[in-house]
Amino acid sequence: MRNIALKLMYNGTAYHGWQVQKTETSVCETIQIAIEKICGHPVQLVGCGRTDAGVHAERYIANFRTTSKIPVERLPLAINTHTPPDIAVEAAFEVAEDFNAIGSCIKKEYTYRIYNSKIKNPFYVNRAYFYPKKLDEVFLNRAANMFVGTHDFRAVRSVGTPTKTTVRTIHYCHVARNGELLELKVCADGFLYNMVRAITGTVLYAAEGKFLPEEIPAILERGDRSAAGPTVPAGGLYMTRLWYEDERLNG
Structure with missing residues (x-):
């Protein structure tokens, strides 16, 4: 076999x-x-x-x-x-x-894409989240960095697949801009149900002034899903990189 x-x-x-x-x-x-x-x-x-x-x-x-x-x-x-x-x-x-x-699988990377423009783009339908308000990627990156480390991430997950623990380790979480396309990349040893989409929603909530980026660790510590941001649409999310001991499978 x-x-x-x-x-x-x-x-x-x-x-x-x-x-x-x-x-x-x-x-x-x-x-x-x-x-x-x-x-x-x-x-x-x-x-x-x-x-x-x-x-x-x-x-x-x-x-x-x-x-x-x-x-x-x-x-x-x-x-x-x-x-x-x-x-x-x-x-x-x-x-x-x-x-x-x-x-x-040792770790995984997901990328969430946001089309940040006043005018919608038909070619990004179901491929990126259309967000018409101007976003500052430096500020977004500041908020995204607050998720790095080993934490209990129950505040940024939806009720779904049962799991033994909600503790995960995020190796990096950052935001970069390429023209009108923003990308939030997050790498972790594992992910909870809707975790990346909720992290993205929380980063956007910070950008909207709902709370400061520096308040995110306290939100994680409380574990209160209602205190974090919303779960953004699925169409902007991509699995983009994987790591294995067998290097032929990496990338």
Whole structure:
């Protein structure tokens, strides 16, 4: 039995997230069906994280086990012939027997994109959050930096998937501007349900004068979800980078 890791990307607009759903179309199910067509047997695809409905991935790792003898270098093209245009497998690698896309992941980076302009842009619909008020990226970055470190992040999560602990370590959280596009990038050892979208909403609340950036640590310490900012729309969120011991999967 071979253990195969896939490096892939997808536009999540048409899907109800990564995880297989009973009544909704998911990214995982769509790729599984494609793999089963070429491998000739059922497979269970394990993803590196549960992206929510409408969330995108510029980098995503998933693995499955197969008895198929298809050469690993031929798998991406073969799988892509059976997937829709909004999902693409970039590369495939044979990995160690004990490799697991989520369990073996060391840390992840998400990017939240904000289109900051007075005039809306049709090409960013479901791809970035349209925010017409002028934002100061230096101020936003000051607020974003307040999330760095090991904290209990229950103040910036939504009720959803059960978790043993709400403590996570954020390695960096910063904001940069490229023209009218703002990007908030956050890297952590793990994420809670809607955590990045709530962090972004909290940073925007600070920019709107609801509280000072320096008050964010106290909001985290209290663990009061109502004191933090709102959960911003899913369409602006992307999984953008992953780290593994197997360096072929990094980037």
